[in-house]
Amino acid sequence: MDVSGTVAVVTGGASGIGFGIAAALARRGAKVVIADIETERALVAAERLRDEGLEATGVFLDVIDEASWANLAQVAAGHWDQPVQLLFNNAGVGAPGTVHGVSRQTWEWVFKVNVEGVYLGVRTFAPAMLAGGLPCRIVNTASEHALGLPDSVTGGISAAYTSAKHAVMGYSLCMRRDFAGTNVSAGVVCPGPVATDIWNSFRNRHGDFGGPRTLKVEGEVPMSRNLPGTAAGERIVEQVEADDFFIFTNGPNEAAVLEAFTAEATAAMAAFRARYGV
Numbered sequence: 001m002d003v004s005g006t007v008a009v010v011t012g013g014a015s016g017i018g019f020g021i022a023a024a025l026a027r028r029g030a031k032v033v034i035a036d037i038e039t040e041r042a043l044v045a046a047e048r049l050r051d052e053g054l055e056a057t058g059v060f061l062d063v064i065d066e067a068s069w070a071n072l073a074q075v076a077a078g079h080w081d082q083p084v085q086l087l088f089n090n091a092g093v094g095a096p097g098t099v100h101g102v103s104r105q106t107w108e109w110v111f112k113v114n115v116e117g118v119y120l121g122v123r124t125f126a127p128a129m130l131a132g133g134l135p136c137r138i139v140n141t142a143s144e145h146a147l148g149l150p151d152s153v154t155g156g157i158s159a160a161y162t163s164a165k166h167a168v169m170g171y172s173l174c175m176r177r178d179f180a181g182t183n184v185s186a187g188v189v190c191p192g193p194v195a196t197d198i199w200n201s202f203r204n205r206h207g208d209f210g211g212p213r214t215l216k217v218e219g220e221v222p223m224s225r226n227l228p229g230t231a232a233g234e235r236i237v238e239q240v241e242a243d244d245f246f247i248f249t250n251g252p253n254e255a256a257v258l259e260a261f262t263a264e265a266t267a268a269m270a271a272f273r274a275r276y277g278v
């Protein structure tokens with residue numbers, strides 16, 4: 001899909017991968033709405049792009065709050081008086097915890113933001129996209145965690161996160177099927193390790209789910225050695241332009257997770273068929 005001249009909404013666009021996507025879109029001539037719970041940072045991010053002579057605006061969005069989605073839809077369509085053709089459901093949060101040790105509050109928060117946030121984005125924008133008839137794309141950010149379970153996940157650091165990202169993958173596959181034959185296409189991003197602020201996600205935890213907290217596990221995972229968010233954004237947008245459904249950022253990381261999962265499941269199915277003769 002040609003992104004130039006389109007209006008594109010990027011959730012979680014104030015930081016990391018989202019900002020990388022926003023910058024890559026704007027540099028290709030898209031008009032970008034940076035929507036984020038960190039309003040100030042979204043406004044600064046949009047200004048940074050405008051300083052480059054690009055078209056961008058920032059707006060508050062809390063992906064679990066329907067009223068803020070409704071406001072975003074109005075702002076996005078009204079700012080350039082043009083319908084939204086691209087939605088990147090990129091906002092997401094990480095949280096530590098084993099399968100039995102993660103707190104119920106954290107589990108609910110991670111699923112609300114990472115899964116329900118994506119659903120609310122689609123529910124907000126898809127009807128107008130389908131009714132408008134213009135070429136449109138909705139791209140959800142899952143993770144390499146949605147392709148299996150990375151070996152780097154040791155010490156029980158991500159039961160809620162990995163489970164939620166598998167849900168985003170399932171939802172994205174359903175989107176592709178539900179939108180087949182229409183003007184709306186779907187995509188799912190499965191990033192490998194990218195240098196962002198994800199390890200400090202609790203900074204944005206809502207009061208209902210325990211409130212904000214500064215959590216740094218950066219010592220365990222040296223984020224600075226990972227792919228920069230801007231490089232990830234460039235690659236993601238290139239794959240969006242190529243109309244890819246599965247979208248990756250790094251390569252070897254995602255491939256290793258996918259290959260391990262596929263090999264184990266394929267071997268298990270072969271053993272099952274041999275046992276039952278089916």
Ligand SMILES: NC(=O)c1ccc[n+]([C@@H]2O[C@H](COP(=O)([O-])OP(=O)(O)OC[C@H]3O[C@@H](n4cnc5c(N)ncnc54)[C@H](O)[C@@H]3O)[C@@H](O)[C@H]2O)c1
Binds near residue numbers: 142190
């Ligand atoms: N960094 C990685 O290695 C990596 C790998 C795989 C997937 N991802 C995914 O990439 C996406 C972007 O994360 P990132 O790594 O750039 O982290 P980040 O923390 O740098 O960016 C996330 C952005 O989402 C925003 N956000 C958080 N909660 C929100 C809410 N309720 N409503 C609206 N905005 C909210 C944050 O303010 C922030 O700007 C996430 O979905 C994450 O799960 C990241």
